[in-house]
Amino acid sequence: TTASGLGSGIVYDDKGDIVTNAHVVGTATAFTVTLAGSTKPLDATLVGSYPDSDLAVIRLSSPPGGLRPAVFGDSNKVELGQITLAMGSPLGLSSSVTQGIVSATGRTVSEPRTEGSPGAVIGNMVQTSAAINPGNSGGALVNLDSQVIGINTLAATEPDSSGAAAP
Incomplete structure (x- = not known):
């Protein structure tokens, strides 16, 4: 979630990197992430955005233990x-x-x-x-x-x- 929108993402690794679309992150650099099966919101920040491929990576500030990558x-x-x-x-x-x-x-x-x-x-x-x-x-x-x-x-x-x- 950003201040202006909502999207989904894919857990890439157990360090808290999440792949999503560049159009989902837009110009935002800070995000609130709710993992599947959880209601606790987690903070995340932008790692990089690649609009030409419509890809972006964000990273959880404090990834939970047991995070399972796709x-x-x-x-x-x-x-x-x-x-x-x-x-x-x-x-x-x-x-x-x-x-x-x-x-x-x-x-x-x-x-x-x-x-x-x-x-x-x-x-x-x-x-x-x-x-x-x-x-x-x-x-x-x-x-x-x-x-x-x-x-x-x-x-x-x-x-x-x-x-x-x-x-």
């Missing part, structure tokens, strides 16, 4: 039709999971420019039918082996109306 899979092995799970906190609903299938790989997508985010053109993306809503950004896209194969970044929109794509 296991990362090989996104080059993702196949069409593969079942995926999008994890995050959509619309502020913590610890949510939606299911979908991989409908394309190798997509190039353009993120819109918003306040705090210059937008980005990102290649080699995985497209899934799993529902992605505000708050899911920065969360894990996992396979059925619980391996992270992507990071939830954006939902499809209807180009002519800028609204959500029709179901």
